[in-house]
Amino acid sequence: MIDDLVKRAEERCRDLRLSSVRAWKEKTGMPAVGYLPIWVPRELLHAQGVLPVGLVGAGQDLEIIKGDAYYQSYICHLPRSTIELGLNGSLDCLDGMLFPAICDVIRNLSGIWKMQFPDKYVRYLDVPQCFERDIGGTFLRRELEELAEGLENIGARPLDLDALQQSILVWNRQRRAVQELYGLRSEQPWRVPTSELYLILRAGLVMPVEEHLSMLVSYADAVRADDERRPMDQARVVLTGSFCEQPPLGLIKTLERSGCYIVDDDFMQVHRWIKGPIADEGDPLDNLVDAFLHDAIDSPTRYIDEGDKGRELVERTRANRADGVLFCAPSFCDPALLDQPMAVAAIEAAGIPWTGFKYSEDTGQFQVIREQAGTFADSIKLWS
Amino acid sequence: MSELLTAGLDVGSSAIKVVVVEDGGARARVLGQAVERIRRREAARVAQDVFESVLRDAGVEEGDLAYTATTGEGEIVPFRTGHFYGMTTHARGAVFLCPEARAILDVGALHTRAVLMDARAKVLSYRMTSQCASGSGQFLENIARYLGVTLDEIGSLSQEADAPEVCSSICAVLAETDVINMVSRGISVQNILRGIHDSMAGRYVKLLLSAGARGTVLVTGGLAADPGLVAALVTAAEQFSDRGKLDIRSDERSVLAGALGAALWGAFRARRLEASGVTP
Numbered sequence: 001m002i003d004d005l006v007k008r009a010e011e012r013c014r015d016l017r018l019s020s021v022r023a024w025k026e027k028t029g030m031p032a033v034g035y036l037p038i039w040v041p042r043e044l045l046h047a048q049g050v051l052p053v054g055l056v057g058a059g060q061d062l063e064i065i066k067g068d069a070y071y072q073s074y075i076c077h078l079p080r081s082t083i084e085l086g087l088n089g090s091l092d093c094l095d096g097m098l099f100p101a102i103c104d105v106i107r108n109l110s111g112i113w114k115m116q117f118p119d120k121y122v123r124y125l126d127v128p129q130c131f132e133r134d135i136g137g138t139f140l141r142r143e144l145e146e147l148a149e150g151l152e153n154i155g156a157r158p159l160d161l162d163a164l165q166q167s168i169l170v171w172n173r174q175r176r177a178v179q180e181l182y183g184l185r186s187e188q189p190w191r192v193p194t195s196e197l198y199l200i201l202r203a204g205l206v207m208p209v210e211e212h213l214s215m216l217v218s219y220a221d222a223v224r225a226d227d228e229r230r231p232m233d234q235a236r237v238v239l240t241g242s243f244c245e246q247p248p249l250g251l252i253k254t255l256e257r258s259g260c261y262i263v264d265d266d267f268m269q270v271h272r273w274i275k276g277p278i279a280d281e282g283d284p285l286d287n288l289v290d291a292f293l294h295d296a297i298d299s300p301t302r303y304i305d306e307g308d309k310g311r312e313l314v315e316r317t318r319a320n321r322a323d324g325v326l327f328c329a330p331s332f333c334d335p336a337l338l339d340q341p342m343a344v345a346a347i348e349a350a351g352i353p354w355t356g357f358k359y360s361e362d363t364g365q366f367q368v369i370r371e372q373a374g375t376f377a378d379s380i381k382l383w384s
Numbered sequence: 385m386s387e388l389l390t391a392g393l394d395v396g397s398s399a400i401k402v403v404v405v406e407d408g409g410a411r412a413r414v415l416g417q418a419v420e421r422i423r424r425r426e427a428a429r430v431a432q433d434v435f436e437s438v439l440r441d442a443g444v445e446e447g448d449l450a451y452t453a454t455t456g457e458g459e460i461v462p463f464r465t466g467h468f469y470g471m472t473t474h475a476r477g478a479v480f481l482c483p484e485a486r487a488i489l490d491v492g493a494l495h496t497r498a499v500l501m502d503a504r505a506k507v508l509s510y511r512m513t514s515q516c517a518s519g520s521g522q523f524l525e526n527i528a529r530y531l532g533v534t535l536d537e538i539g540s541l542s543q544e545a546d547a548p549e550v551c552s553s554i555c556a557v558l559a560e561t562d563v564i565n566m567v568s569r570g571i572s573v574q575n576i577l578r579g580i581h582d583s584m585a586g587r588y589v590k591l592l593l594s595a596g597a598r599g600t601v602l603v604t605g606g607l608a609a610d611p612g613l614v615a616a617l618v619t620a621a622e623q624f625s626d627r628g629k630l631d632i633r634s635d636e637r638s639v640l641a642g643a644l645g646a647a648l649w650g651a652f653r654a655r656r657l658e659a660s661g662v663t664p
Contacts, residue, residue, distance in 0.1 A: 259466065
């Protein structure tokens, strides 16, 4: 049962031509819109009948031939594989693309997309860095209204507030299911290997929320019922920095085999960007805006006062009873790597052991990381 | 049994080593041990079989073990309680076998490491040979096959050499070419093997010195059982003594250092977990 679910999830993740999205479009006749990490208002897309399709690169499964011509060597890998997927036709089933405000590279990618695919709907989704409702809230609401109008132009239903309310309820259930799995992994990490949870979450980027909710519930039920899995003596670690370009699955397996239980992480943050359930009373568009302003997780892509950087990481580490922190960021990821010194300072001030390394989505050799993670786990188990 | 019992499994690329230890602290005692070459079999199956065999010989039930620790490629062992990294376990095993050792030379099938540690077996730093196979046991195994001698014969034959031939120590391909030329020139097997041992030993001693090793060094890993290599290491250490004094030693159980260290660290963890009320 678990193996079947994980296999199904992995197949979805590796289906770079998005055949399930194509099938969904054929069945429903509605548009599908791609989005880059790390947050888009999926509730709004859902309410308009649009399938949101999360794109987090092509991992190790795609040779980059044309994509490298668009970016310098000191730029991360995600935009290269995204361009490659666009140019080789893998993404031609998408009626539009959303580029959330993550970093300059993604902003530039939105411009490249506009030039390369003039017939597609392309929107750089700006989000406020001022979280006062009158300022940032007004701005974000206007952004969302413009987005809704844009989606309508590519065949989506007009935004209906009752439909949005219903969509918020569906996504709240999905968010709760994800959070429950994270809670279960933190309590009993041997039941929920991160290498499995990662696939389950990543598959959710390319399927309707209702289908993903069903997968999450089935997986949670299956791992709870599996008594074959038993605890091992591993170091409990929080993995941070992997919120945009995702690491290859082999890296996660390497970390677990090296003696680490990952008890919290930054993978596929779109599923957990909003912490609690979004309010289900009042104007649902305002509720969506308020959730973004006041109930979102800390992230290097979001304004945090300098003195507060790293505080949430320390809190997460303690809340998950983690023994240490792995700073695991993509090479050349400005948001992750520019924030890392402040986060490290906070972690060190709290007396929490840490180590760090970098990866690319197509990294294929893990020996050095295995060595680093293995010795880190040993140092925690034997010397801390 | 009332004493704390732990097991260590060192899954190498060519052999699996298993040790069962009683107490695991200052009064640790080895109850059972075995080394089994994998020989194209499924490593996980071999590990299971040799583990069960050692337990049987030691008169220990699996359920009596407080901790089963793995090292090396031990991730393939599903019944492990925990896993430790190779350097960590070799260091611990070495301090158990030779308390005055402050460095180890772990010579395995695929690579060689010089590791410095303190009296508690805490790893302080290390250096490793490069990717080339000329620094590995696998290379020596290949040469033995070309020369038609068994692995067990290598050490004694090497010690019978009277005029060792100089051999490349940089590249396995060049070294193998050297060996083929030596055979063509009628050089004796003894002198060829000693030449290879000398080239490997020179490389290892430089590795140890560059890592900062001084004083007693215990050779561990599969090639620790090769007396020809150990003798060549002692000679090489004397040759390079102007760069630092090394007292190279081996122990009859050096091959088991990883498994032994895993079992001993397992005992340490078992006690710590019990004290904190955690069941792994």
